Amino acid sequence: MTPRVWETRTRAVPSLPSLISSQFPGFPMAVKIEHQCLRQGEGGLVENAIIGKNSLMPDDIKPYEVLVRVAAVALNPTDHKSPSFCPTPGAIMGVDFAGVIVHRGSDVRRELTEGSRVCGAVHGSNPANPGKGSFAEYVAADSRLLLKPPVDWTDTQAAALGGSGWFSAGLFLYESLKLDGKPSSPTTKRADGTKTPILVYGAATATGTMICQILSLSGYAPVGVCSSSSADMVLSYGAIATIDYVAPNAAETIKSQTGGQLRHAIDCISSQESMRCCMAAMGRAGGKYVASEHTMEEWRTRRGVKVLPLQLAYETFGNGVELPGLYHREPSPAKHQLTMDMADEVQKLLDRGLIRSHPPKALPPGFQSIIGGLKMLKAGEVRGQKLVVCLDSGLTNQS
Numbered sequence: 001m002t003p004r005v006w007e008t009r010t011r012a013v014p015s016l017p018s019l020i021s022s023q024f025p026g027f028p029m030a031v032k033i034e035h036q037c038l039r040q041g042e043g044g045l046v047e048n049a050i051i052g053k054n055s056l057m058p059d060d061i062k063p064y065e066v067l068v069r070v071a072a073v074a075l076n077p078t079d080h081k082s083p084s085f086c087p088t089p090g091a092i093m094g095v096d097f098a099g100v101i102v103h104r105g106s107d108v109r110r111e112l113t114e115g116s117r118v119c120g121a122v123h124g125s126n127p128a129n130p131g132k133g134s135f136a137e138y139v140a141a142d143s144r145l146l147l148k149p150p151v152d153w154t155d156t157q158a159a160a161l162g163g164s165g166w167f168s169a170g171l172f173l174y175e176s177l178k179l180d181g182k183p184s185s186p187t188t189k190r191a192d193g194t195k196t197p198i199l200v201y202g203a204a205t206a207t208g209t210m211i212c213q214i215l216s217l218s219g220y221a222p223v224g225v226c227s228s229s230s231a232d233m234v235l236s237y238g239a240i241a242t243i244d245y246v247a248p249n250a251a252e253t254i255k256s257q258t259g260g261q262l263r264h265a266i267d268c269i270s271s272q273e274s275m276r277c278c279m280a281a282m283g284r285a286g287g288k289y290v291a292s293e294h295t296m297e298e299w300r301t302r303r304g305v306k307v308l309p310l311q312l313a314y315e316t317f318g319n320g321v322e323l324p325g326l327y328h329r330e331p332s333p334a335k336h337q338l339t340m341d342m343a344d345e346v347q348k349l350l351d352r353g354l355i356r357s358h359p360p361k362a363l364p365p366g367f368q369s370i371i372g373g374l375k376m377l378k379a380g381e382v383r384g385q386k387l388v389v390c391l392d393s394g395l396t397n398q399s
């Protein structure tokens, strides 16, 4: 990809002031806003999701938050997994979004103004805050974790970038594996002049392509495990090599190709087979393994490979995660800070044209389409693409 310098300026949205004042006299935030949203239904099941109304009050916007008119949303496995794990009927669903700022809190950094196009993520389907989710016409979001997409990106591209992918990449690479190389200060090569290999199992997942990009830009050599049909895509996101997960002796091939020097694995599939492969691919000295989902103690095949605790992208908001059992987390200001630092890293990459979203696939616009897309995700029908649904193309005319 050729580095390009984008002009980072506020995108003009000429229709916005009239749109806002016609719909909400007294805006910004002098009045209650009634808007449409997608809420969890009975049992948290996607099939029961309800398109309904929500009210936003002026004091719902915290000083560091901005109110975003949502233009498009991207769909993630967590959008159907989290509600079925912890049903919260009535909670607004949705994590990733792109849109336009219509109101800013009193303590928001200056470069985010009314009319700025942004993308990011919120903790949707949250039992502790059921009134917040991105599958809505408006969402209040932590301004410190938002990005400004390049001016020539469509809303679909911006929503596909969202936040959850790079939030997770930050946690896995820097909180779990404690890697020292970052895009702004890449790691140095090894004594023999080669780059440190890092295994990305499930490299064709949306999380995997983001991790491959950040690793590559941070001076590492990502080795991707994916299907043969996704290999070209994964290589285009920065992997130096790929291997098919159905290949016989995949782990042994990785081990020999990396000279027995592999010390780090990131597993975006988190199955017994993926864990076995990651562990078997590492050299005799062992190493560190981090998975994107919960793995079982009995799947561990090597004591010399340290299995790091599961990170949750929901932790990045700094509020803790009030889910039961395995997914409960206390608030972590450190993970929030790490993600704010990550936002600076990713913004610089965006401004230079060095990072992109997982390949987006736009579904028909509207809330009903979100329900259809989540059913596709749940059925495992989505491969190598990020499903995106446009909710308001009238804002930027960039669907």
Ligand SMILES: NC(=O)c1ccc[n+]([C@@H]2O[C@H](COP(=O)([O-])OP(=O)(O)OC[C@H]3O[C@@H](n4cnc5c(N)ncnc54)[C@H](OP(=O)(O)O)[C@@H]3O)[C@@H](O)[C@H]2O)c1
Pocket: 076, 077, 078, 081, 164, 168, 201, 202, 203, 204, 205, 206, 207, 208, 225, 226, 227, 228, 229, 230, 245, 268, 269, 292, 293, 310, 311, 312, 313, 314, 382, 383, 384, 385
């Ligand atoms: N802890 C967290 O906070 C966090 C954050 C983000 C995601 N996650 C979890 O991470 C996982 C991935 O999420 P995602 O949204 O990135 O996934 P995704 O984009 O929906 O993943 C789809 C891809 O998975 C690959 N795949 C399917 N079965 C595979 C297998 N057996 N081995 C290797 N690859 C396989 C397919 O690629 P091929 O073409 O290669 O088959 C397919 O393109 C999910 O379980 C999600 O819940 C957790």
